[in-house]
Amino acid sequence: MGNLLVILLIKLNPSLHTPIYFFLVNLSSSEICLTSSVVPQLLAHLLVEEKTISIAACAAGLYVNAIVGLMHCCLLAAMAYDRYVAICHPLHYTAIMSGQACALLVVASWAAGISVEVPLTMWVFSLPFCGPNRIHHFFCDFPQLLNLACAETSQIKAVGSMVTVLFILCPFLFILLSYVRIISTILKLPSAEGRRKAFSTCSSHLTVVTVFYGTAIITYLAPNTGSTKESDLLISLLNTIISPVLNPIIYTLRNKEVKGALRKTVQKSSFSHHWRN
Template sequence: MQLHQFTPDDDWLQIVLFLLLLVIYLVTLIGNLLVIFLIKLNPSLHTPMYFFLVNLSFLEICYTSSVVPQLLVHLLVEEKTIFIVGCAVQMYVFTILGLTECCLLAAMAYDRYIAICNPLHYRTIMSGQVCAQLAGASWTIGISVEVAQTTWIFRLPFCGSNRIHHFFCDIPPVVKMACTDTSKNEIMVFTVSVLFIMSPFLLIILSYISIISSILKLQSAEGRRKAFSTCSSHLMVVTLFYGTALITYLRPKSSSTPNSDLIISLMITVVAPVLNPIIYTLRNKEVKGAFRKTVEKSISSHNQRN
């Protein structure tokens, strides 16, 4: 079975969209790879916060790569089809990475909570083993939950129109194609969203309530500013990611339209991954300092060779 995926009908618009998405995709790859290399090359950044940031950047690269390359191809060819197996694989990868990122953002919030609310025991609590366990748990939850959910979805009978009014195989548009009662699947999607998207989100909120409470108790204005600056980047990324995810999977079916679904999905898969490295680099003095040192070291090494 082949599925026909949505792209704009206007050839000129397809070319413009192709060039725009290609630039954004390349910036996403370069930005996230730069963050990973900077952290790996600078021992001063080998801390729990940056360990999680490396994992987040890797996730973002895989996340956007599961969707954008195929979309770029479909913008250049006339036959915009994908086999049902390819559609299933895309959904497996996309949903696993998405849920893993939800859990990883919660782990990052816990790290900031310990750093600000319990700083004297930070190194003991957030040991390398604990960080690895939190990252591993994020992947385990993402894989186990989404493999089960996606497998159940693709056991549905698909018939009639095989056109997806979407640019990739996301859960809502694929479920709409089933020619049977999908109420149980919709309940399952909603339940998974509440348990595994809302639960990490609530943990993040609780962490930040404690963080803000601790920051406000600091007597020094400079201390409050410095403490909040270590959390602001993560808070912006959480707001961007969860805002679009909650709108996509928890809003009422009656308020969903094909065009609004496309815009929201573009925000999740294209805009968020390119903004995250920008947020973490432009607002982070340590990362900017590490970048400066790496460039200076590279220039010095090049001059010595010549």
């Protein structure tokens, strides 16, 4: 509901029809897909004693989760590039971040997720599973499924590690370099008010990046030594469910433009309702 509210708010307010909010609409849409693929099954399992999932549902959930996760990494990198252009090259912002360029970045993000994760997921489900088919998790994920396979999985684990490094670490490094340039440019601004406004335009995105990449790196890149199954579940819960809940709050409560648009929308709705009455 929070992500849907953000999408409707942006669509209804022409003042928010800018590249960064175009990216935000796609980010919120993908988070709706992510939570819809995980949360209903999780809630069902809380209500029944026999917690089972069909192979088709497991595969579908893994498809969506993997595609959206990879797409998020690329989209957050595109949003970092938007902030870099806005602050470091403001005079060329309109020309660089044109509607066509933004659409291409979004399409490339979705295409990267689909083209990489669909073959990888098909590879996983082509493996033989000899049982017991018990997953100590609240959704189907690559590490848990590979542990159940009774075949050699070293090749697919190596490919999975390459994908993780390429589509989690590389976008993260790009975001890091972008913010190094952004911070360097902001610190050179002559006025304190100008520096404060420039930092405020990046704070929401930087907070979302920290939450998303922090949990993703711990989940998929951190060594397993010393971690328990319960702690792994808690981190996955944070990355899959809590993060999509927090993001709409971060982008509304920490953003004056969104709060202003929300206020105008509520006032317009109240006025329209009063006039009809």
